Amino acid sequence: MTTIRLRNSKTRKVEEFHPIDPENVRMYVCGPTVYDRAHLGNARPVLVFDVLYRLLRHVYGAEHVTYVRNFTDVDDKINAEAQRRKAAGDPRSLEALIAERTEETIAWYHADMDALGALRPGQEPRATAFIGQMIAMIEGLIAKGHAYEKEGHVLFRVRSYQDYGALSGRSVDDMIAGARVEVAPFKEDPMDFVLWKPSSDDLPGWDSPWGLGRPGWHIECSAMSHELLGASFDIHGGGIDLQFPHHENEIAQSACAHPEAGFANYWVHNEMLQVEGKKMSKSLGNFFTVRDLLDQGVPGEVIRFVMLSTHYRKPMDWTEKKRNEAQDELEKWALLTTDVVAAVSPPDEVVAALADDLKTSEAITQLRKLAKQGRMAELLSGIKLLGLSLPEVDEGTRDAFDWLVEGEMHRPLIEDAVRRLVEARNRKNYAEADRIRGAFTLAGVTLSFDKDGSVTFKREQNFDPAKLEALK
RNA sequence: GGCGGGUUGGCGGAGAGGUUACGCAGCGGAUUGCAAAUCCGUGUAGACCGGUUCGAUUCCGGUACCCGCCUCCA
Numbered sequence: 001m002t003t004i005r006l007r008n009s010k011t012r013k014v015e016e017f018h019p020i021d022p023e024n025v026r027m028y029v030c031g032p033t034v035y036d037r038a039h040l041g042n043a044r045p046v047l048v049f050d051v052l053y054r055l056l057r058h059v060y061g062a063e064h065v066t067y068v069r070n071f072t073d074v075d076d077k078i079n080a081e082a083q084r085r086k087a088a089g090d091p092r093s094l095e096a097l098i099a100e101r102t103e104e105t106i107a108w109y110h111a112d113m114d115a116l117g118a119l120r121p122g123q124e125p126r127a128t129a130f131i132g133q134m135i136a137m138i139e140g141l142i143a144k145g146h147a148y149e150k151e152g153h154v155l156f157r158v159r160s161y162q163d164y165g166a167l168s169g170r171s172v173d174d175m176i177a178g179a180r181v182e183v184a185p186f187k188e189d190p191m192d193f194v195l196w197k198p199s200s201d202d203l204p205g206w207d208s209p210w211g212l213g214r215p216g217w218h219i220e221c222s223a224m225s226h227e228l229l230g231a232s233f234d235i236h237g238g239g240i241d242l243q244f245p246h247h248e249n250e251i252a253q254s255a256c257a258h259p260e261a262g263f264a265n266y267w268v269h270n271e272m273l274q275v276e277g278k279k280m281s282k283s284l285g286n287f288f289t290v291r292d293l294l295d296q297g298v299p300g301e302v303i304r305f306v307m308l309s310t311h312y313r314k315p316m317d318w319t320e321k322k323r324n325e326a327q328d329e330l331e332k333w334a335l336l337t338t339d340v341v342a343a344v345s346p347p348d349e350v351v352a353a354l355a356d357d358l359k360t361s362e363a364i365t366q367l368r369k370l371a372k373q374g375r376m377a378e379l380l381s382g383i384k385l386l387g388l389s390l391p392e393v394d395e396g397t398r399d400a401f402d403w404l405v406e407g408e409m410h411r412p413l414i415e416d417a418v419r420r421l422v423e424a425r426n427r428k429n430y431a432e433a434d435r436i437r438g439a440f441t442l443a444g445v446t447l448s449f450d451k452d453g454s455v456t457f458k459r460e461q462n463f464d465p466a467k468l469e470a471l472k
Numbered sequence: 473g474g475c476g477g478g479u480u481g482g483c484g485g486a487g488a489g490g491u492u493a494c495g496c497a498g499c500g501g502a503u504u505g506c507a508a509a510u511c512c513g514u515g516u517a518g519a520c521c522g523g524u525u526c527g528a529u530u531c532c533g534g535u536a537c538c539c540g541c542c543u544c545c546a
Contacts, residue, residue, distance in 0.1 A: 039546080045546080077545090168475075170474075170542080174474055175542075238546095239546050241546050245542085273546080281545075309485075310484095310485075311485090313477085314478075315477075315478075319484085321496090329495075329496090359487095362486065365486070365493070368494060368495065425505085428505070430506070434506075434507090447507095448508040449505095451504080
């Protein structure tokens, strides 16, 4: 059996992966807060852990891997959007507006991530469905002296957990010295964080031993992972930005609530995404969503290919150039594998690359070698393991019409032009042939001639059907 | 201020203490009416300064610069 090696943030080393139970390999990844469309940065962890999920399924069997990724549907931003709609005159209750916002965002998320070729996790729990478990966990923490109630808030007593800061390599004293912690009068210690906070009448809340309120963000993941995967499980993933404080706090909560268990054995973090060398942010004006790219005609598999061409632990830079190169390479593979049936099992080289700490760029290099060697069945199988799909590429005169022509109105025009072109070439009237080809070029269609005399089309980015009129 | 990541040829991007990464672009050739595509061949590197070593881009130390997290935005 293939041995997977993963970089464990907990030990800062690449380690061999040995699941607690090979019959049920368990992975939890922090999912989105569902208040708006997922931006490109959100897609990176989705794709990184999708590759890991596919690898685990390959190695241990699809039915022996449990993948949980949550939806955070309790959040100020969701409330704010609902309140905005209410203020704009929507007569429905705030609760209904919140539910609507949550539902539509989840549907968007599914559609966008599906387009990137990401498999849906086996379970996608919503925080609001696990409030009872959160309350129970908080009660347990209070009983053990790890948490305390103050003014309707319940806070985690950070000083009560010896190993706090171990994951992110910080000491509590250093962090306080940094003087960037929130100072709240009800905290025993500046580092203590919220497990439960009071809610107002106009915002969602749940009854609890501490009054009407709602859970803190960190307790959601601790409660859901415990409920669905148990007190000890194998892999916990997420972006490096979540390492502190979110994951640190999860560990503190879970380790204190279930001191007999190990919580997550392997912590895997992906690096951040940049755009043209800069962090993606609204203020820099380089902020865009996955849907924006898809709407611009960037295929999901191209986004996926670009993402996988950089190792997950390195900052990934999204650029126009990479996107174009990825598209060219995928089209090339599509042509190479036309009518090819994928090999039953993926090539060892590709599996080995992924098993070595998810070296996706190395896996792509191996795919290129397979293409070079003409091992197309294996190439296709490797492409599938990476979760990539290939663009539809039609070649030849007849098939090309289907995607070249925007509406039947241009078909007679093009057929006639091609007929005249072929005739001109047969008569060796190259001036006329080049004139017709030039008109196609201006319309954004590249024509080329094969040895057997057939004509091949390629639609370019600047394709403009209106300019086909010039073919007359 | 604290913690972490990075700096490789024109561009992107890997691995390995000594042997071609790879892709794109470039150059030369084959092929082509001319092209495109394809095929063959080929040049260019390791931020800077020291150290270890027979030998370092690869290990160690330092310097510079870039980026991220620590703060709602991933």
